[in-house]
Every structure is written in structure tokens, then in C-alpha cells.
Amino acid sequence: MKSLAELQAIRDKMQGKVIMREGSGDIRVVVGMATCGIAAGARPVLNTFVEEVAKAGLADKVTVTQTGCIGICQFEPVVEVYQAGKEKVTYVKMTADKAKEVVEKHLKGGNVIEDYAIKNI
Amino acid sequence: MKELSLNILDIAKNSVKAGAADIWITLTETADMLTISIRDNGCGMTEDFLRAVTDPFTTTRTTRKVGLGIPLFKLASEQTGGAFSITSRSAEEYPDDHGTETKASFYKNHLDFTPLGDVVSTVVTLIQADPDIHWVYRHEMPGHTVALDTDELKAVLGDVPLNIPEVIAWMSDYLKEQYAESA
Known part of the structure; x- marks a missing residue:
């Protein structure tokens, strides 16, 4: 059974680290979570990004956030990747499997997966 | 929407947008009815x-x-023969007591009842996006209640944010274990 003592242990482990994390985060992954995104399957996409970024050890570098409607509902679930000094990448019709691949190839490997992206609008 | 938990996620986002400090998500279940309430002080x-x-x-x-x-959300409720209501008091008219409650009931045995689905995922997703809001989740079933109150977690975590991956994973497991106990 999960207990609050376990949470205490997480706190003790994290306290030093968290301060560092706030200053960094040079990649931002934004998942569209309005009615259109949610209905199209954005929730598992978001959850996969959160899990896989942590698993890949990228949590210091990558921040995963949510936003409202991006305006291209027919392409939902939509995910935008922002990185300082680079053009925004917009991934469309995302799934949990594609999200895994984006973490591996793009966020970790640095290569945009053009097949899943649309030209910036 | 394929799951009512997705409707809950969607409606709770309205409460976030309304600038609520506290959001209460309450599910009450009997043998044949499910009532979902999303209440805020936005x-x-x-x-x-x-x-x-x-x-x-x-x-x-x-x-x-x-x-x-x-x-x-209204359609999902009414297609099972359930009732839907929204009550709200605007901050302009009621500066000391404002907010919104969206409530829907469902007949679980109706052919058109949408399953609740992965409600744990919904709760965790909401907290991940807005960890500064006080979230109170409660699911009352006959003989068993699943609950999570972010204030209690914050009291333990101190300065450590609720939306770091380790805490997100803990919350998800914490809720899943509570549901497993009820099964």
C-alpha cells in the first residue's frame, strides 16, 4: 500500500534537485487539452510524454505542459515542441506510441520526425 | 467522448479557467446510479x-x-435518463461566495451509459497541469470510498511540487491501489 511515508521519502530525495530543475527546461512539450483534444485521445498522449520523459532521464531538460485549443481541431491530438533557437515543431494526430517515438528520436536524439509533423502555420 | 472520465477532465478544465483556488470532484455511486459533481470557487x-x-x-x-x-456531458447524462444541472454565482454579484457546480447523474444499467473509464488518469492529468490548485477528489461507492486531497500531499511534500514525475507516479499508484481494494 502506498503511504504518505513514501511521499516523505520522495521529498527528501528531491529537495536539493528541484531548485536546479526550475532554472532549466530548455525544451517545452505542449499538449492541446481542450474538448477537441481530449475527445481525440490527448490524455494518454500527455501521460505517455510525462512517463517517457522521466524514464529517459530528460526531466531536467524537458517540461511537459498542457494548453487549450490550438485551433486545428481536425488534427487533434496536437503536440507542439518548443526549443530555444529552433523553429516550433507541431505534431498532429498523435497517439501514445507516436509520443514514445517522439521522446526517443526527437527529444533525446534531436531528430524531428517529419512524418508526424505538419509545416508551421 | 468514449469515457465519462474524459468529460470530467474537460469540465474540470472550465473550473481551472475560471480561476478557482479549490476544485472538488465528487462521484457518488449506488447500485444503479452514478452522480458526478464538479464544483469550484472560480x-x-x-x-x-x-x-x-x-x-x-x-x-x-x-x-x-x-x-x-x-x-x-449533458447529452451523456440525459441519454441514460439521468439529470443534468449547472448552478453558478458570479464573482461580480457574489464577491464572497462565488463559483460553479456542474452535476450530472447517470443510470448505469441503461444501454447508452458511457463507462467511467480511467478516472485515475483524469485526476493525475488535472493535477499535473495545475498543481497549485487545491484538488479534492472523492469517489463514494457502496461500502468503499476512494479519496485524494492535494492539501494533504502538500503538507508532506513542502516545497517539492506535486507535478514532478515521481509524485505523479505516486499519486497514480495511490489511487489505483485504493480502487483495487474496492474490487
């Missing part, structure tokens, strides 16, 4: 807007003129 709605809000052509979104969140 800015509320004026009576005129409240009257129009179940109309799909009423929306606060700026990207297009259609808003389907509330109409879809």
Missing part, C-alpha cells in the same frame, strides 16, 4: 451566460465559435 457565470451555456454555440474559446464540452 469566477462563476452571470445568469445570462449560465442560461446560454448548454448551447453548443456558446463558448469562451477564441479559436472558433463552437463549445461542446458542456453539451456533450
Whole structure:
């Protein structure tokens, strides 16, 4: 059974680290979570990004956030990747499997997966 | 929406947008009924807007003129023979006691009942996006209750944010274990 003592242990482990994390985060992954995104399957996409970024050890570098409607509902679930000094990448019709691949190839490997992206609008 | 938990996620986002400090998500289940309430102390709605809000052509979104969140939730409830209501007090009219409650009931045995689905995922997703809001989740079933109150977690975590991956994973497991106990 999960207990609050376990949470205490997480706190003790994290306290030093968290301060560092706030200053960094040079990649931002934004998942569209309005009615259109949610209905199209954005929730598992978001959850996969959160899990896989942590698993890949990228949590210091990558921040995963949510936003409202991006305006291209027919392409939902939509995910935008922002990185300082680079053009925004917009991934469309995302799934949990594609999200895994984006973490591996793009966020970790640095290569945009053009097949899943649309030209910036 | 394929799951009622997705409707909950969608409706709770309205509470976030209303600037609520506290959001209560309460599910009450009996043998044949499920009632879902999403209540907040956000800015509320004026009576005129409240009257129009179940109309799909009423929306606060700026990207297009259609808003389907509330109409879809209402439909999901009414198609099972359930009841739907929204009550709201706007901050302008009631500066000391404002907010909105969206409530829907469902007949679980009706052919058109949408399953609740992965409600744990919904709760965790909401907290991940807005860890500074006080979230109170409660699911009362006959003989068993699943609950999570972010204030209790914050009391333990101190300065460590709720939305770091380790805490997100803990919350998800914590809720899943509570549900497993009820099974």
C-alpha cells in the first residue's frame, strides 16, 4: 500500500534537485487539452510524454505542459515542441506510441520526425 | 467522448479557467446510479451566460465559435435518463461566495451509459497541469470510498511540487491501489 511515508521519502530525495530543475527546461512539450483534444485521445498522449520523459532521464531538460485549443481541431491530438533557437515543431494526430517515438528520436536524439509533423502555420 | 472520465477532465478544465483556488470532484455511486459533481470557487457565470451555456454555440474559446464540452456531458447524462444541472454565482454579484457546480447523474444499467473509464488518469492529468490548485477528489461507492486531497500531499511534500514525475507516479499508484481494494 502506498503511504504518505513514501511521499516523505520522495521529498527528501528531491529537495536539493528541484531548485536546479526550475532554472532549466530548455525544451517545452505542449499538449492541446481542450474538448477537441481530449475527445481525440490527448490524455494518454500527455501521460505517455510525462512517463517517457522521466524514464529517459530528460526531466531536467524537458517540461511537459498542457494548453487549450490550438485551433486545428481536425488534427487533434496536437503536440507542439518548443526549443530555444529552433523553429516550433507541431505534431498532429498523435497517439501514445507516436509520443514514445517522439521522446526517443526527437527529444533525446534531436531528430524531428517529419512524418508526424505538419509545416508551421 | 468514449469515457465519462474524459468529460470530467474537460469540465474540470472550465473550473481551472475560471480561476478557482479549490476544485472538488465528487462521484457518488449506488447500485444503479452514478452522480458526478464538479464544483469550484472560480469566477462563476452571470445568469445570462449560465442560461446560454448548454448551447453548443456558446463558448469562451477564441479559436472558433463552437463549445461542446458542456453539451456533450449533458447529452451523456440525459441519454441514460439521468439529470443534468449547472448552478453558478458570479464573482461580480457574489464577491464572497462565488463559483460553479456542474452535476450530472447517470443510470448505469441503461444501454447508452458511457463507462467511467480511467478516472485515475483524469485526476493525475488535472493535477499535473495545475498543481497549485487545491484538488479534492472523492469517489463514494457502496461500502468503499476512494479519496485524494492535494492539501494533504502538500503538507508532506513542502516545497517539492506535486507535478514532478515521481509524485505523479505516486499519486497514480495511490489511487489505483485504493480502487483495487474496492474490487
